[in-house]
Amino acid sequence: MVILVLGLVLFLGAHSVRMLADGWRSGVIARRGEGAWKGVYSLVSIAGLALIVWGYGLARQQPVxxxxxxxxxxxxxxxxxxxxxxxxxxxxxxxxxxxxxxxxxxxxxxxxxxxxxxxxxxxxxxxxxxxxxxxxxxxxxxxxxxxxxxxxxxxxxxxxxxxxxxxxxxxxxxxxxxxxxxxxxxxxxxxxx
Incomplete structure (x- = not known):
């Protein structure tokens, strides 16, 4: 279950930055560029999604x-x-x-x-x-x-x-x-x- 939760934190966290810290996000994009932002955002999202799939699969093996x-x-x-x-x-x-x-x-x-x-x-x-x-x-x-x-x-x-x-x-x-x-x-x- 820990892997699933970690994946959710990464994936939903990345997808919540605009919701929770739009000013910070805009500042990072202004300093680093939109391409750099999208690159990091994509990597974190992919890692989170992979952990969600893995963690959910593990949890399904011993369901509560x-x-x-x-x-x-x-x-x-x-x-x-x-x-x-x-x-x-x-x-x-x-x-x-x-x-x-x-x-x-x-x-x-x-x-x-x-x-x-x-x-x-x-x-x-x-x-x-x-x-x-x-x-x-x-x-x-x-x-x-x-x-x-x-x-x-x-x-x-x-x-x-x-x-x-x-x-x-x-x-x-x-x-x-x-x-x-x-x-x-x-x-x-x-x-x-």
Whole structure:
């Protein structure tokens, strides 16, 4: 569990610098350059992600069961993951209505992803992993909204074509992940028997 927690501290810590110390971050970028910042940020993030994967894998070998979710939670989680994938795609498709409305669909997608996995999993490692991401996404969304208000950000409305494309891509990625990639990557079939 220590490796998992260390990975979460590194990964979520790197992704929280703007939220917690934006002035310091801006100063480092001004002194060292954006390339240097992105290089260190990427290395710390990759190291954190590797430790999360390793630590979670180790924790799954000797799970500490906190509760046993009913079987139906897997199906609810799968439905919520459809929403999560659409939100995650919306963060990257320009001029879509979802991003225009929410402003920060990546945080919303991570919140839905984490909540869905908390519903369907009941081990201590699951609570630590997905609970940490849920708290981070809530705090990150609030910080981003505060920055937007302070900067007077006004978003242009999205257009129907980009929104439809976002929905189609989100559904396609969800289907790929739900019916194949999740089992391949994690050994768990979310919609399987």
């Amino acid at each position: 069961l906190l509760w046993n979710p009913p079987r139906g939670m897997n199906h609810l989680a799968a439905l919520l993951m459809l929403v999560s994938f659409v939100l995650l795609v919306a963060a990257y498709v320009p001029r879509n209505g979802i991003k225009a409305r929410l402003g920060h669909p990546m945080f919303a997608g991570v919140k839905v992803w984490a909540f869905a996995h908390l519903l369907a999993n009941g081990t201590l490692a699951d609570v630590v992993l997905f609970g940490s991401f849920l708290v981070w996404a809530v705090l990150g969304f609030l910080a981003a909204k505060r920055r937007d208000r302070a900067a007077g950000v006004q978003r242009a409305p999205g257009n129907g074509g980009a929104t439809a494309g976002t929905l189609l891509l989100g559904v396609a990625f969800w289907a790929l992940f739900a019916f194949w990639a999740h089992a391949w990557l994690f050994g768990v079939r979310p919609l399987g028997a």
